[in-house]
Amino acid sequence: MAKGERRQQLLATAFDMVRRDGTDTLTLATLAEQAGVTKPITYEHFGTRAGLLLALYRDYEERQNAAMHAAIAASGRTLTEVAEIVATAYVDCALTSGPASEEIAATLCAYEETKDFLQASRRACIAGYAGAFSAVAAVPPERSEALFSGILGATEALARSATSGQITRETAITTIAQIAVGAVKEATSR
Template sequence: MSAAKRMSKEERRQQLLETASDIVRAEGTEALTLGYLAERAGVTKPIAYEHFGTRAGLLIALYKELDERQNRVMRAALEANGKTLEDVARIVSAAYVDCALTMGPEFGALSAALSATEEMEDFRQSVRDSCIAELKKAFAPFGKLSRGEGHALLEGLFGAAESLSQAAASGRTSRAQAVSALSRIMQGALE
């Protein structure tokens, strides 16, 4: 336990999130409790509770970590290579699918677990709104998306991204097929 005291608070939080991700990947979301996380990370339960408060807080933090990672990768790729509608659609599609593949088949289970309580459902809706805002920003150079119809279109694109990402994560389709299909859907909707 002495190693536990040597990490900064941020380093410890990152270690706990990585361990939580490993647990979800190997054992599913049902196995992810703060007590089990503490045990697997080699820390005391109070340390896990201090970082996340509740299981819901842990699930939210884990999802935020994945979402932030996806957005960083996507923004960097868009900045470097997002010159055409086709480029942007491919980059955005790959970012969504790769995020789900990072979590594997448990991505859907994590998403479903986030709907278990009102607190988590509110968070999930805020993530959805944030993703739609990212889509709007990414595709803004290629046409004006009106408030009503444009928002509905982006909601549909987000739904397609979620569905195809989960299909790839569960092995129902390949990464290449999911990225290609999603990219074509995005281009078709926005041309």
């Protein structure tokens, strides 16, 4: 198997393991066993358990960002369309991964070498939102960080509620989009 294909196979296996058993039993050795490869192969791809968790979280983020950017390129012409696309990409990715991505993020916080990763990831997501909305709304730069941080917070909370079954996918997406549209309109009207 080619190296890139092997890495994707290992990530898929690791994600299934987290989904099934949580992160406590996920190690490079257990991943190797579950994937039917030798331990050196998992070490070659990820180096450490923290490296594996980082790769899992990055893979989750990349899928979410790819879905969002593709949809915006195809149909993100208005503020409402962009808000719905951003909401849909986030909620659908959260629903696909279930609580596994949150557990991976929580476990990453326990590692010294990854303590800044999640904060940097959050900043990148905020910047991604600012970029997504920039084509349809001129948010003042001095308001951008706070505005998109707030939208991200609401998005995370509503996606979590959808993932746990407290609200439907449609309710989460509609509510996130309404919050984003209202917040962006308010920020650009001043």
